[in-house]
Amino acid sequence: MGNEAICEGAIAAGVRFYAGYPITPATEIAEYMSRRMPEVAGKYVQMEDEIGSIYAVMGASGAGARAMTATSGPGIGLMQEGIGSAAAMEIPLVVVVVSRPGPGAGDATGSGQCDVMQARYGPNGDNAVIALTPSTVAESFWLTIKAVNLAERFRTPVILLTEGLLGHMREVVDLPDYGKTERVERPRPSGPPEKYETYALHKTDEISPMADFGSKYRSVLHYVPNHVYGGRTGQDALKFTLNHFHAKIESRRDEITMAESLYTDDAEVLFVAYGTQARSAHEAMDRLRARGKKAGLLRLITLWPFPYEQVRQAARAAKVVLVPEMNTGQVQGEVLKALRRHPAEVLGVNHLHSDPIAPEEILDKLTGVL
Amino acid sequence: MTTVQKAYKPLPMEHYIENYAMMPAVDDHFRYCPGCGLGLAQGAIVRAFDYLKLDPSKIVTVSGSGCYAVMGQYIKAHQFHGPHGAGAAAATGIKLANPELTVICLQGDGDAVSIGAGHFVHGARRNIDITVIVFNNFVFGETGGQGGPTTPYGTKTETTPYGAIENSFDICQLAAGAGATYVARSTVYHAWHLTKCVANAIAHKGFSVVEVMQNCHELWGRRNGMPQASQMLNWYRDSSITMAQAKEMSPEQVRGKFVIGEFVRSDRPEIGEEYAKLIARVQKKG
Numbered sequence: 001m002g003n004e005a006i007c008e009g010a011i012a013a014g015v016r017f018y019a020g021y022p023i024t025p026a027t028e029i030a031e032y033m034s035r036r037m038p039e040v041a042g043k044y045v046q047m048e049d050e051i052g053s054i055y056a057v058m059g060a061s062g063a064g065a066r067a068m069t070a071t072s073g074p075g076i077g078l079m080q081e082g083i084g085s086a087a088a089m090e091i092p093l094v095v096v097v098v099s100r101p102g103p104g105a106g107d108a109t110g111s112g113q114c115d116v117m118q119a120r121y122g123p124n125g126d127n128a129v130i131a132l133t134p135s136t137v138a139e140s141f142w143l144t145i146k147a148v149n150l151a152e153r154f155r156t157p158v159i160l161l162t163e164g165l166l167g168h169m170r171e172v173v174d175l176p177d178y179g180k181t182e183r184v185e186r187p188r189p190s191g192p193p194e195k196y197e198t199y200a201l202h203k204t205d206e207i208s209p210m211a212d213f214g215s216k217y218r219s220v221l222h223y224v225p226n227h228v229y230g231g232r233t234g235q236d237a238l239k240f241t242l243n244h245f246h247a248k249i250e251s252r253r254d255e256i257t258m259a260e261s262l263y264t265d266d267a268e269v270l271f272v273a274y275g276t277q278a279r280s281a282h283e284a285m286d287r288l289r290a291r292g293k294k295a296g297l298l299r300l301i302t303l304w305p306f307p308y309e310q311v312r313q314a315a316r317a318a319k320v321v322l323v324p325e326m327n328t329g330q331v332q333g334e335v336l337k338a339l340r341r342h343p344a345e346v347l348g349v350n351h352l353h354s355d356p357i358a359p360e361e362i363l364d365k366l367t368g369v370l
Numbered sequence: 371m372t373t374v375q376k377a378y379k380p381l382p383m384e385h386y387i388e389n390y391a392m393m394p395a396v397d398d399h400f401r402y403c404p405g406c407g408l409g410l411a412q413g414a415i416v417r418a419f420d421y422l423k424l425d426p427s428k429i430v431t432v433s434g435s436g437c438y439a440v441m442g443q444y445i446k447a448h449q450f451h452g453p454h455g456a457g458a459a460a461a462t463g464i465k466l467a468n469p470e471l472t473v474i475c476l477q478g479d480g481d482a483v484s485i486g487a488g489h490f491v492h493g494a495r496r497n498i499d500i501t502v503i504v505f506n507n508f509v510f511g512e513t514g515g516q517g518g519p520t521t522p523y524g525t526k527t528e529t530t531p532y533g534a535i536e537n538s539f540d541i542c543q544l545a546a547g548a549g550a551t552y553v554a555r556s557t558v559y560h561a562w563h564l565t566k567c568v569a570n571a572i573a574h575k576g577f578s579v580v581e582v583m584q585n586c587h588e589l590w591g592r593r594n595g596m597p598q599a600s601q602m603l604n605w606y607r608d609s610s611i612t613m614a615q616a617k618e619m620s621p622e623q624v625r626g627k628f629v630i631g632e633f634v635r636s637d638r639p640e641i642g643e644e645y646a647k648l649i650a651r652v653q654k655k656g
Contacts, residue, residue: 017467035598038652043466043645048492052459055489059432062450065470085453213430213448213464214471220442220449242413268627 002140003028003070003167006160007036009144010068012178013093016042017067019056021049021075024108025164027223029070034263038355039250044082048076054095061091062221062233066148069303070096072164073106073115083157084123085223089200090210092151092186094144096160098167101354110354111164111317112328115277119159121303124148126248130256131159131304133136135278141242143301149184150256154249155207161303163326165276165356186210189217204240205248249305257310263289267296269366270321270344272311272335274300276356277324283359293370303331311338318342320369324349324357345369380417384497390416390426390490392446392467401440405599407584411505412441414561414582415474418568429472432461434486436478437511437586455486458493461500462641469642471609472572475502479520481509481538487519494548494577496641501571504541526593531636533592541581546634551576553634557583559628567632583628594646 007029010018018033020026030046035042043060047053053069060067061066076097085091086157101112119131130150134140143341144160146237173208190211196217199208208227211217227243227269262285264270269288273281278299297315300307309333315321321344323332332348339346349365351357387393392402402408418427422489429447433439433554435454442449448471451462457475475482482504484492493500495632509527510516517527520541521534545553552574555566564582571578585591585602610628619627 008543017463019463037644038649040651041649043640045462045496047459048488052462052489052492055456055459056458056463058468059450059460059465060467061463062448062460063430063464063467065467067467081453082456085456096434111496158436189580195542212447212468214428216427218427218446218448220451222449222451223453224451 001028001167002169003031003098004164004316005034005137005141005173006070006144006162008175009141010094010148011036011040011194011245012176012181013066013145013148014183015066015068016040017057017060017065017149018042018044019035019047019053019060019067020068020071021047021067021073023072025100025111025167026070026072026075026096028167029096035224039218050078051082054079054086057093058089058091061093062213062219064214066152068096070098070155072098073112073118073341074098075116076118081124082123082129084125085159087123087127087129088125088225089221090155090208090227091157092155094147094151094158094160096162099161099163101352107354108367109164111276111326111356112354113163113277114203115161116303116327116330120162125267128249129159129304130154130156130249130302131161132258132301133161133275133303134166135275135299137166138173140166141173141175145181145304149182149364152186153184155186155210155250160214164354195219198222201244202229203249204244218317239265253305256302257305257307259307259310260299260301261310261314262299264296264298266294266317267293267314268317268319269293269370270315271295271297271362271365272300272314272317272321272323272331273297273322273325274331277326280357280362281324281358287359287363292310293317300331306334306335308338311335312342315339315342315344318344320344320348320366321363322349322362323347326357380433380470381420385411386416386420390419390446390518391397392443399592400444401590402437405585405587406437407507407586408438408441408505408563411564411582411584412444412505414564415503415568416445417565418572419564421581422570422572424472424572428470428514429466430472431474432464434458434481435477435512436481438476438478438505446460455480457481457488458489458500458502459485462493462498465500465642468647469646473500474572475500477502477504478511479504479508479541480518481526483541483544484519491510491544491548494545494579497549497551497576497638498641499575499617501568501580503571504579504581505584506541506581508590509586511586511589514613515586515593523592527590540623542633545579548577549577549638550634551636551638552578554579554632555628556582557584557606557610557628557630558577558585559603560610563630574635576638634639
């Protein structure tokens with residue numbers, strides 16, 4: 001199932017520390033990791049709550065481990081201070097969010113896409129973040145490897161947004177030789193230890209080397225944003241550092257933003273979709289193409305930083321853009337931002353409950369528009 | 371098991387500065403108030419490091435929010451300065467990921483037993499091999515002296531202007547009840563006793579807690595008749611009793627006194643060692 005594929009992807013990517021707390025529909029990840037971690041000489045610990053889970057993962061990553069946790073909507077709410085702090089402390093880690101719909105308990109055993117904005121704007125202070133979202137069980141595996149590597153490369157939390165539906169979906173995955181999958185190491189220091197500073201930044205878009213606790217380089221992971229060479233405080237240092245959190249990611253968008261384009265070159269009807277709902281959009285596109293309509297699909301794989309440029313490219317010929325998603329329009333708003341100077345009409349098809357959006361519903365939305 | 375017994379002859383201050391201290395930059399200053407007990411506590415901690423001859427590159431201090439939280443900056447060790455209350459949970463991740471490290475959780479009373487209470491008691495339950503040093507000054511100092519779960523009943527703070535009406539935690543009893551395997555209390559007045567407690571706590575394998583009664587004459591003392599550091603230190607001197615003394619006294623007589631000494635020193639499975647055994651067992655099967 002998708003949740004298991006995420007675990008195997010994490011293990012292939014070298015994750016050797018997992019801390020978590022049971023929550024539907026993400027619990028299988030904790031269960032699976034409790035079995036698999038000792039097999040690969042990793043550590044699994046069930047923490048007292050999600051707050052403790054994110055803190056434990058932050059600590060383990062500081063000690064040099066590739067570390068991960070997983071949760072669902074209510075749990076990511078509890079983790080937000082930790083995620084924001086990890087962004088401020090520049091600690092690499094992966095948070096898997098298996099989403100369910102609705103506020104409060106919502107539909108615990110259901111499926112949703114409600115946490116797109118929570119991933120981006122959840123923590124206090126408007127930190128930068130990377131968020132990826134898979135559409136299939138196989139992609140759950142591969143994208144977890146990517147998520148771990150991006151976290152290490154950028155020294156930042158990476159959120160893997162998946163859904164109850166995909167987490168519990170069963171599909172065939174051909175697993176590769178784990179020794180041969182992509183592996184990006186976090187930048188580590190070299191040179192004289194007495195000269196090392198954890199956040200010795202001269203330019204805002206730099207990514208500074210990170211020492212492991214226990215190495216000869218003194219590592220000081222600090223959640224007060226003051227990452228300037230020489231560690232000076234004051235408003236200038238704060239401005240520099242707050243800009244740095246975004247600049248290190250924004251300046252390397254090309255390495256991060258991923259989207260799959262299908263028939264977008266001539267697409268007059270463009271579907272912009274992600275996760276499981278991209279599969280419905282794919283079917284809707286196929287049916288329109290079969291009827292001779294020029295339809296295309298842009299499937300978003302990276303949600304944050306948002307692939308605005310890819311949306312603009314895909315929409316060049318578009319007269320109508322349709323965004324099916326299991327929320328009130330969280331990605332539709334970003335698509336509107338991307339196309340604010342574009343004449344195409346941007347429509348949403350939205351479900352707030354657990355039933356996936358059927359291709360017919362998507363096509364119905366186009367009645368009268370085409 | 372290391373037990374610190376003999377008096378340890380303190381060396382010149384330069385020795386500790388050289389080996390375990392990070393001094394503030396020339397245009398900066400120590401961020402403790404004049405006379406604050408944190409300086410005395412830090413002195414005891416670095417003497418304990420020196421007694422145990424710890425390698426600074428293998429020590430990590432963990433701190434959250436509070437006046438004490440700057441202490442990690444002044445100690446020559448790796449530092450995890452994270453969110454308020456994260457201490458015991460973050461330390462659990464650090465220690466499990468690299469069991470070779472000596473992990474010292476520096477926490478205020480609010481950090482350890484208010485916002486971080488859940489992590490504190492579960493760290494004790496797991497008996498993770500870390501040392502938690504709780505600086506108990508009865509108030510939230512960094513935010514200006516509000517009351518909290520350790521404010522003594524009836525005393526005044528910024529948010530208990532009519533006197534505290536809530537009961538306060540006994541941090542040592544809380545730690546012991548949750549399963550900590552080393553629990554001690556000392557005060558910043560008892561510098562050598564405190565040094566011994568910290569050294570024993572670090573040397574002990576398992577979740578170790580040292581509660582340090584630390585004077586905040588600025589924010590607590592001033593509102594409760596002890597505006598000078600010396601007044602609070604004399605209070606610790608005159609009101610501290612040993613466990614043996616406490617046993618001979620009635621509960622009424624013990625009330626308002628500081629019972630100092632080692633409350634718990636026991637042996638239970640430690641999660642890091644247990645996990646190492648688990649890995650060996652699972653891998654043998656495979």
